[in-house]
Amino acid sequence: MTPFGTGLTAALVTVITLTLGGCSIETTAPGTARAGAASDAKGSFGPVDCRKAKCIALTFDAGPGKDTPRLLDILKERKVPATFFLLGRNHVLKHPGTVRRIAAEGHEVANHTWSHAVLTDRKPGEIRAELEKTQDAIAKITGRKPRLMRPPQGRTDDTVTEISKELGLSQVLWSTTAKDYSTNDSALIRKRTLDQAGKDGIILLHDIYEGTVPAVPGIVDALREDGYTFVTVPQLMAPAEPEPGTVYRP
Numbered sequence: 001m002t003p004f005g006t007g008l009t010a011a012l013v014t015v016i017t018l019t020l021g022g023c024s025i026e027t028t029a030p031g032t033a034r035a036g037a038a039s040d041a042k043g044s045f046g047p048v049d050c051r052k053a054k055c056i057a058l059t060f061d062a063g064p065g066k067d068t069p070r071l072l073d074i075l076k077e078r079k080v081p082a083t084f085f086l087l088g089r090n091h092v093l094k095h096p097g098t099v100r101r102i103a104a105e106g107h108e109v110a111n112h113t114w115s116h117a118v119l120t121d122r123k124p125g126e127i128r129a130e131l132e133k134t135q136d137a138i139a140k141i142t143g144r145k146p147r148l149m150r151p152p153q154g155r156t157d158d159t160v161t162e163i164s165k166e167l168g169l170s171q172v173l174w175s176t177t178a179k180d181y182s183t184n185d186s187a188l189i190r191k192r193t194l195d196q197a198g199k200d201g202i203i204l205l206h207d208i209y210e211g212t213v214p215a216v217p218g219i220v221d222a223l224r225e226d227g228y229t230f231v232t233v234p235q236l237m238a239p240a241e242p243e244p245g246t247v248y249r250p
Contacts (some may be wrong), residue, residue: 025156027173027249030057030237031200037240046081046235050200056228057202057236058220059083059174061112061150064091064098065208071216072101078220080230083172084207085112085150088134096141103142108232110148111135111169120155127163135167147242148172148233156247165245172233174204175250184211190218197223200236201250 034051037043048055060071063086075082084102086092086109092099103109113119113130122130131149139145149169151160156171164171176196178189189211193203203219205212220230234242242248 025158025161025247027247029200029250030202030233030248031250033237033240033243033248037238041239041241043234043238043241045238046229046231048229048231050229050231050236050238053229054199054227055231055236056197056199056223057083057233058205058216058230059085059150059172059202059233060205060207061085062087062091062116063207064095064102067210067213068095068098068207069101071207071213072098072105072107074213074216074220075107076105078217080220081106081108081232081235082230083108083110083148083233085110085148085172086134086138087112087116088114088137092134092137092141099138099141103144108148108234109138109142109144109146110150110172110233111138111146112150113152116152118153118155119151119160120157124159124163127160128167131163131167131169135169147244161245161247168244170242170244171247172202173247173249175201176203178205178212178215180206180209180212180215184209186211186215186218189215190222193219194222197226197228198250199228202233202236202248 084107111134114133117130119127135145150172154173178192180189
C-alpha cells in the first residue's frame with residue numbers, strides 16, 4: 001500500500017503530463033485542485049475535509065449491470081459514497097431504476113460515453129454524440145446531467161478536452177486499477193487494489209465483471225482499517241469544484 005507521505009507528495013505536484021497517442025495532456029491532481037481553490041469556492045465536502053483527512057475515491061466503470069444493485073447494498077451497508085461512470089447504450093437505458101437508485105443514495109453519477117468508443121479515434125461530431133447522448137439519457141432519469149466523464153481506456157486529447165469543456169464535463173482518470181476485466185479472482189482484485197492504494201487516490205473498478213463486486217467488502221474494510229475515508233471524486237477535491245475540460249489524475 002502506498003505510504004501516506006508518498007500520496008501527499010503526489011497530490012502536491014501541480015500538473016503532470018499525460019502522454020496518450022503522441023499527444024501531451026496536462027493533468028491536475030485532486031490535492032492540487034484543493035490547494036488552488038479560491039477562498040469563496042463552493043465545492044461540497046463529504047464526510048470529512050480531505051485537506052485534513054486521508055481520503056480515497058472508489059469509482060466504478062461501464063455499468064450499471066446486473067450486479068450493481070448488490071454493490072449498492074454493500075455500499076449502503078458500509079456507508080461508502082462512490083462515483084459511477086455509466087455507459088449509455090445497453091446499460092443506462094437497460095437499467096433506469098438502478099441509475100435512479102445510484103443518484104438517490106448519494107453517489108456521483110458520471111458519464112462513460114454511449115458505446116465505450118475510444119474517443120481519440122473518433123471525429124468531433126462522433127465524440128460529441130457519445131457524450132451528449134449519455135448526458136441526456138442520465139438527465140432524463142435523474143433530472144441532472146453529469147459533471148464528470150471518464151474517457152474509455154483513459155484516452156483523451158485536445159479535441160476530447162475541448163468538447164468536454166463545452167459540455168460542462170471534467171475528465172477523471174485514476175491511480176489504482178485492479179485490471180478486473182482480466183480476472184474473476186476476487187482475492188486477486190482485492191490484493192491489486194490494496195497494493196496500489198494511496199492518499200487522494202482514485203480507484204478504478206468495474207461493476208460488470210463477476211469477480212469485482214464480491215471483492216468490494218474486503219477492499220472497503222481493509223482501507224478503512226488503514227485510516228482511509230471514502231469520498232466521491234468531487235468531494236476529493238473540495239472546496240474546489242470540478243472544472244469542465246480539466247483532466248484530473250492523482
